[in-house]
């Protein structure tokens with residue numbers, strides 16, 4: 001899970017092998033990666049929208065509570081996705097997601 005008030009800077013490639021497949025990850029990394037892939041696929045499918053409501057609960061844990069906030073995300077630069085919780089301070093950025101199998105932009109296949 002993502003710790004409270006932590007800004008997560010995630011390089012998507014750290015979770016993938018040379019062929020773009022998911023590496024054998026620890027349980028914690030797997031949870032984080034699943035969270036990130038959901039954001040990447042939601043945002044890349046709706047890049048024209050200024051802010052995307054990702055169908056994802058925050059799950060940040062702190063003070064014995066688990067945040068029930070929802071995740072909102074957007075593409076802030078060509079290749080950077082920024083996400084944040086609408087309830088707590090959890091936020092982060094995702095890099096190097098383009099071209100991965102979770103990138104839902106419509107590509108021309110050659």
Ligand SMILES: [Zn+2]
Nearest residue numbers: 058067085088
């Ligand atoms: Zn939250």
